[in-house]
Amino acid sequence: MIKTLYVDFDGVIVNTVKCITELYNEDHKYYEKFSPVDWTSIDTWRFEELYLEPYSVIDRYFNQPRFFANVEWMDNAQEVLQRLSEKYEIKVVSMGNHENLVGKQIWLLKNMPYAKFMPVVFGEHVDKSDVDMSDGIIIDDSVSNLINSNAAKKVCFGDEYSWNKNWTGVRCNNWYDLENYLHEEELKIDQD
Structure with missing residues (x-):
């Protein structure tokens, strides 16, 4: 699982x-x-x-x-992530330059202390594919990050934009959709 x-x-x-x-x-x-x-x-x-x-x-x-x-939380992200952290290990994988990643780390320590931060530095990495995600689910709004990831499952998150409109896999428009999707995946496993 x-x-x-x-x-x-x-x-x-x-x-x-x-x-x-x-x-x-x-x-x-x-x-x-x-x-x-x-x-x-x-x-x-x-x-x-x-x-x-x-x-x-x-x-x-x-x-x-x-x-x-x-910066504001995406609608319902704070409450849903808190609930999901009781069932899942949450790893935040984000790309940025040094300054941006320092800011993200500070924000995450304050707002999501239960999550592990996995920074991906521009210039050192082309994309997030250097992060081994084979044991989990990637949740990203960028098609290129989804395609290049080795995650067991891939979910495109959020509204449709030019950078993700061509995604044909699973899409969750908001955090409640994502929580429901994960619950359905758990039920499938329980039935097998």
């Missing part, structure tokens, strides 16, 4: 898209040609909808303490 969940951070545990968009809106509200961007309109990996800045500037938001101070 699978006892380990390999959970992505951005877009799965926390609403990164919303936070990055809010930081951008705050920083640009006095610009002459600025109009606020609604986070639900973001559909590009590199936040091309945040039109007043190149991605290199937007990318810096991921490293700022104010990102980690303001």
